[in-house]
Amino acid sequence: MVNEFKIKQEICEVGRKIYAKGFAAANDGNISYRLNDKEVLCTPTLVSKGFLKPDDICKVDMTGKQIAGRKKRTSEVLLHLEIYKKNPAVKAVVHCHPPYATAFSVAGEEIPTCVLPEFEVFLGPVPTTAYETPGAQSFADTITPFIHTAKIAVLKNHGTVAWAETVDRAYWWTEILDAYCKILLIAKQVGKVERISEPKVKELLDLKERFGITDDPRRMQNADLCINTEFGRGFASPAPACGCGKPNPVEAAVASAMGNTQLPGGMSEADVERLVQEITDRIVATMKP
Numbered sequence: 483m484v485n486e487f488k489i490k491q492e493i494c495e496v497g498r499k500i501y502a503k504g505f506a507a508a509n510d511g512n513i514s515y516r517l518n519d520k521e522v523l524c525t526p527t528l529v530s531k532g533f534l535k536p537d538d539i540c541k542v543d544m545t546g547k548q549i550a551g552r553k554k555r556t557s558e559v560l561l562h563l564e565i566y567k568k569n570p571a572v573k574a575v576v577h578c579h580p581p582y583a584t585a586f587s588v589a590g591e592e593i594p595t596c597v598l599p600e601f602e603v604f605l606g607p608v609p610t611t612a613y614e615t616p617g618a619q620s621f622a623d624t625i626t627p628f629i630h631t632a633k634i635a636v637l638k639n640h641g642t643v644a645w646a647e648t649v650d651r652a653y654w655w656t657e658i659l660d661a662y663c664k665i666l667l668i669a670k671q672v673g674k675v676e677r678i679s680e681p682k683v684k685e686l687l688d689l690k691e692r693f694g695i696t697d698d699p700r701r702m703q704n705a706d707l708c709i710n711t712e713f714g715r716g717f718a719s720p721a722p723a724c725g726c727g728k729p730n731p732v733e734a735a736v737a738s739a740m741g742n743t744q745l746p747g748g749m750s751e752a753d754v755e756r757l758v759q760e761i762t763d764r765i766v767a768t769m770k771p
């Protein structure tokens with residue numbers, strides 16, 4: 483028999499952690515726990531996760547309809563319910579907006595692997611979902627492909643969602659992922675990101691299996707060990723000279739003139755002269771007020 487009050491206290495405690503860590507600004511984030519196959523406890527909407535009381539926690543059925551609680555349930559409960567419906571082993575879900583992990587999805591970068599041993603053992607590959615507007619079933623559906631092959635996912639341009647047998651564990655996955663992403667981003671500022679060699683990563687995967695964690699998708703699907711090997715080569719493109727965001731007018735005029743001129747294999751002097759004139763005219767045109 484589950485002690486409902488104890489679970490509510492645990493939800494409040496994890497709420498305080500995600501708020502203190504900066505994973506949930508203002509009223510962001512939501513936490514839930516499946517009591518049985520008909521009832522789920524979840525956090526209310528418009529309440530800071532840093533100041534939750536057990537009495538604030540709501541109860542919903544498996545369709546998201548509120549069945550208990552004096553405050554209105556979170557608008558993102560459908561995301562949680564989707565995970566519970568698809569994976570019966572999951573008891574708890576934590577959704578929040580940890581900044582370092584979220585930054586990868588905003589930049590369109592997959593989370594790289596093969597960098598830190600603990601991350602490989604506890605998490606391994608972390609998928610990124612497709613973008614959808616939060617709240618509706620279409621948003622909840624973006625997590626479906628990953629429910630059985632991961633325990634945390636990055637929600638594209640949004641945040642993270644983690645699932646586990648306890649609220650604490652779902653929080654741990656979130657904290658491990660964000661600490662890892664923070665190290666990656668700092669390392670890239672220091673220089674390049676060096677990876678663990680493939681044989682050593684295989685040793686870590688063996689270790690993982692000995693710990694009883696057998697769900698690493700790289701083993702299950704015989705896939706590449708290292709994900710996003712491009713990450714960490716340093717800053718390939720230099721920062722723009724000014725922050726104005728406008729294209730350089732001279733470069734734009736040259737590109738435009740070149741693009742409009744079909745050059746034959748061998749150019750005559752007259753062709754070159756005409757091209758120079760055209761470029762000059764376009765540069766002068768961009769300089770006129």
Ligand SMILES: [Zn+2]
Pocket residue numbers: 510511558577578579616640641
């Ligand atoms: Zn959110």
